[in-house]
Amino acid sequence: MNYSLPGPSVGSLAPAFQLADADGHQWRLGDHRGETVVVIFHRHIN
Numbered sequence: 001m002n003y004s005l006p007g008p009s010v011g012s013l014a015p016a017f018q019l020a021d022a023d024g025h026q027w028r029l030g031d032h033r034g035e036t037v038v039v040i041f042h043r044h045i046n
Contacts, residue, residue, distance in 0.1 A: 008014065018028045029037065 014029060016028075016030055018026060021027045029039075
C-alpha cells in the first residue's frame, strides 16, 4: 500500500501535538515554541 499525505508548506506553523518520548515521558510541541525542533517519526517492527 502507498499512503500519501500532503506535506507542510514552508513558513506554516506545525500542528499542535503531544506524544510520548522513548522513555515514556509526555512531550508537547507547544512547550518548545521559539526553539528549533526536529521530530523523527519511525515505525518499529517486531
